[in-house]
Amino acid sequence: MAQSPTPVPQHVSALLTHLTSRPGVQSTLILSRKDGSIIQCTGLLASSSNPAAAGPRGNAVEPSAPPSSSSSDPAPSTDATSSTTPNQTTAYKPSHAEALAAHIHAFVTSASALSTSLSHPASATGTENGYGARPQAANGYDESSTNGTSSRDDDAESESHREDEDEVKLLRLRTKKHEIVVVPDRKYLLCVVHGASGAAGSAGATGGGGVSSLAPYLDLCRAIDNVIVYSRIQKYLSRTNVQLGATYSVAKACTTAYDNAFVPAARFINAGPNEISIGISTTQLLHNLSIALNFEPDDELILSKVNHEANISPWVQIAKRLGLTIRWWSANDPKNPVCDLDELKGLLSEKTRLVACPHVSNITGTITNVKEIAAAVHQFPRALLCVDGVAFAPHRQLDVKDLDVDFYAFSWYKVLGPHISQLYASSRVHSEITPLCHYFKDPVSLDVMLNLASANYELTQSIPCVVEYFGSDVKAKWEQIAAYEEQLQEILLSYLRSNPRMTIYGEPSSSKDLRVPVISFTVKGMKSKAVVDEVEKRSNFGFRNGHMYSHRLLQEIMCLEDLEDGVVRASLLHYNTEEEVRGLVKVLEEVILPN
Numbered sequence: 001m002a003q004s005p006t007p008v009p010q011h012v013s014a015l016l017t018h019l020t021s022r023p024g025v026q027s028t029l030i031l032s033r034k035d036g037s038i039i040q041c042t043g044l045l046a047s048s049s050n051p052a053a054a055g056p057r058g059n060a061v062e063p064s065a066p067p068s069s070s071s072s073d074p075a076p077s078t079d080a081t082s083s084t085t086p087n088q089t090t091a092y093k094p095s096h097a098e099a100l101a102a103h104i105h106a107f108v109t110s111a112s113a114l115s116t117s118l119s120h121p122a123s124a125t126g127t128e129n130g131y132g133a134r135p136q137a138a139n140g141y142d143e144s145s146t147n148g149t150s151s152r153d154d155d156a157e158s159e160s161h162r163e164d165e166d167e168v169k170l171l172r173l174r175t176k177k178h179e180i181v182v183v184p185d186r187k188y189l190l191c192v193v194h195g196a197s198g199a200a201g202s203a204g205a206t207g208g209g210g211v212s213s214l215a216p217y218l219d220l221c222r223a224i225d226n227v228i229v230y231s232r233i234q235k236y237l238s239r240t241n242v243q244l245g246a247t248y249s250v251a252k253a254c255t256t257a258y259d260n261a262f263v264p265a266a267r268f269i270n271a272g273p274n275e276i277s278i279g280i281s282t283t284q285l286l287h288n289l290s291i292a293l294n295f296e297p298d299d300e301l302i303l304s305k306v307n308h309e310a311n312i313s314p315w316v317q318i319a320k321r322l323g324l325t326i327r328w329w330s331a332n333d334p335k336n337p338v339c340d341l342d343e344l345k346g347l348l349s350e351k352t353r354l355v356a357c358p359h360v361s362n363i364t365g366t367i368t369n370v371k372e373i374a375a376a377v378h379q380f381p382r383a384l385l386c387v388d389g390v391a392f393a394p395h396r397q398l399d400v401k402d403l404d405v406d407f408y409a410f411s412w413y414k415v416l417g418p419h420i421s422q423l424y425a426s427s428r429v430h431s432e433i434t435p436l437c438h439y440f441k442d443p444v445s446l447d448v449m450l451n452l453a454s455a456n457y458e459l460t461q462s463i464p465c466v467v468e469y470f471g472s473d474v475k476a477k478w479e480q481i482a483a484y485e486e487q488l489q490e491i492l493l494s495y496l497r498s499n500p501r502m503t504i505y506g507e508p509s510s511s512k513d514l515r516v517p518v519i520s521f522t523v524k525g526m527k528s529k530a531v532v533d534e535v536e537k538r539s540n541f542g543f544r545n546g547h548m549y550s551h552r553l554l555q556e557i558m559c560l561e562d563l564e565d566g567v568v569r570a571s572l573l574h575y576n577t578e579e580e581v582r583g584l585v586k587v588l589e590e591v592i593l594p595n
Contacts, residue, residue: 008040011234012188015227024194026178029101031189036105038097039188045097104191108184111168169228169465183227186235229417229462236461244457254457261460262447264467269398269408269424274445277423278455278463282390282409283310285423288450289386289407290314292433295322299353299382304329304339305552306364311356311388311409312552329357330557336506337361337557339368345376352383359392359408363550363558363567364506365489365518367392374404384429390414390421394573395485395516397478400424417466418459423450481574482512488572489517491581496521501592505558505567517572522560523592528568534591541584543570 008030016028027043094102171182183190240254262273269276279285301315301324319326327347331337339357348355355377359370370387377385386407389398393410400408408424425433425446435443436450443449470477490510496502501524507515523531528545535541546566547554554560554567572581 008188011238012185012190015183015185015230015234016190016192025192026195027097027193029097029104029189029191029193031101031104031191033108033184033187033189036101036189038101041097043193045100045193100193104180104182104189107171107173108168108182108189111171112184115168169231183231185231186238226416228465232461232465233418233458236458241458258457258460261463264464265422265460268463268467269400269410269422270402271400271424272427274447275424275427277425277445277447277450278460279421279423279451280419280454280456281310282388282411282421282423283314284454285409285421285450286310286386286388287314287317288436288452289423289425289433290318292436292450293318293354293384294432294434295324295353297323298325298351300325300327300349300351302327302329302344302347302352302355304331304355304357305557306331306337306339306361306368307356307358307550307552308362308388308390309549309551310390311358311386315354315356324353325351329355334558335503336366336508337364337553338366339373341369341372341376344373348376348380348383350380350382352377352380354384354386356386357388359387359389360395360516360518361506361550361553362391362518362548363520363553363569365391365515365520366507367396367513367515370403370405378404384432391518392516396482397474400426412459412463412466415466416469417462418456420456420459425450484574485517485572486510486512488574488576488578488581489515489519491578492517492519492570492572492585495585495588499592501525518569519572520567520569522567526592527562528565531568531588531591535584535587538590539583539587541580541587543568545569 012030016030025043027041027045029038029042029045030040031037032039168184171184173180177195179194181192236254236257240250240257242251242254244255244258245251246255262276262278265278266273266276277285277288279288295318301319303312303315303326305328316326318324329339329344329347331340331343344355355373357368357370357373360367370385374385377383384406387403387405387409389408389410391414392398394414394416398408398410405424406426406429409421411419411421413419413421423446430443430446430449433446433449435441435448436452437443437448441448447455493504493508493510496504496519497508503522503524505520505522506518509515522528532543532545535543545568547563548566548569551563554563560566570584
């Protein structure tokens with residue numbers, strides 16, 4: 001009787017689902033990290049598996065491993081017509097899936113040895129020439145264990161050591177016809193096989209032919225890269241999901257992991273760890289700040305109408321509650337509304353307590369000269385500057401000290417991370433904030449003062465790997481990103497400028513000094529929702545229409561009548577390719593005729 005398939009932990013199944021969420025996957029495998037045996041197999045590999053080794057018919061293949069290669073082959077029969085007797089044995093021929101599994105396991109083992117050698121060049125191997133050493137627990141599975149078990153506390157105490165190891169996070173092998181991506185888990189190897197056309201992000205057909213087939217959505221391998229973020233979150237939940245602050249070993253590991261996330265998070269914007277708070281959203285963090293910031297009865301707040309509502313409503317609500325005066329900072333050009341410095345200077349006074357503006361409009365993509373604005377604001381002793389950087393942070397290097405801002409907020413989910421956000425408050429203004437924390441808590445940091453324990457512990461664990469992604473030469477990496485994104489946005493903007501039915505909202509130039517690739521437009525005689533719908537019928541591109549929570553900008557400055565329909569917005573990032581943007585242009589050309 002066939003055994004039922006070995007149960008796969010929920011987090012492994014969820015991770016595999018994430019890895020296969022893009023089209024073009026041919027097969028998936030889950031292997032044992034210990035010996036490479038197949039735990040689960042789906043797709044083409046499952047259909048071609050060796051029946052002798054396979055489990056029940058269907059997509060899942062039961063755990064199996066090829067017999068030891070040390071077995072000798074039986075002598076061939078001298079009778080060509082005779083059949084094999086029960087006492088005879090035949091040479092075992094592994095299935096395609098089993099052969100591939102064995103090679104994958106060897107691939108990961110070799111990569112683990114390489115990572116160990118990189119981490120400990122002087123002592124990683126047992127021999128001087130570097131060969132013959134078996135990788136240890138650097139990648140999460142200690143093969144030297146005799147009973148396969150260890151105490152939870154032992155795991156927790158070694159957690160900080162594991163974090164220092166140079167773990168193998170993802171392996172990718174691309175051939176002319178195929179690509180395989182392997183994500184090592186602590187006890188499992190998750191493998192995804194797909195064709196080279198899907199892997200390379202080439203112009204694979206999405207059905208129907210025509211130019212629409214040139215527009216596949218983000219390719220699988222680039223989506224899989226982000227699984228490192230997912231893995232960090234899963235690792236925290238599976239090993240250290242307890243409350244902070246206790247003295248037992250798992251709690252210590254949990255607290256250390258949480259605290260350690262603040263160091264790279266602060267470094268990402270050139271701040272100190274005590275100057276940042278991490279919360280569920282930019283809106284929530286700015287509301288907390290508005291409640292905690294000290295005001296006086298005659299204070300005035302200057303609010304830019306170019307803002308996303310996240311940097312308006314907290315200040316409007318506190319002004320109503322305390323009887324403060326709001327002075328609106330508008331814009332003159334409805335097609336390219338900007339935070340004009342001269343207009344701001346006419347609003348500033350000794351009564352100014354706070355100025356709120358965006359670093360980049362999430363509608364227009366136009367960059368605000370924040371440094372210049374900060375200098376003007378700080379000419380008035382009590383005036384503070386609060387900047388919404390959500391639309392800026394994914395595209396340019398952030399340095400809050402150089403900008404000389406007092407408050408700066410952005411969302412990590414815009415910067416390759418999960419749905420959490422970050423607020424910076426300069427240490428020089430901490431004395432002007434009344435802590436929201438319990439009275440017995442020592443307000444030693446902004447997070448203690450404002451956070452109200454709302455930071456999601458496990459999601460903070462993704463921040464270090466996002467920061468690591470930008471490498472050691474951060475300045476050079478961001479310069480490359482800016483230059484590349486300039487090329488990307490020129491492809492789309494050039495098309496939009498050439499079509500007389502198009503109205504671009506924002507800087508029409510593709511200059512990286514003037515804008516980021518957040519590109520909004522409307523089409524004469526066509527609803528924005530209709531544009532999105534027609535493009536989605538023809539392709540897998542993901543973009544949207546609406547007001548994007550910049551309600552006042554669309555209504556009062558851009559003077560659009562239907563705010564829910566709003567604008568069409570296409571947001572590009574450096575993981576997009578020129579081919580993808582050209583594909584989008586071709587689909588738009590199908591949908592929107594010049595007249």
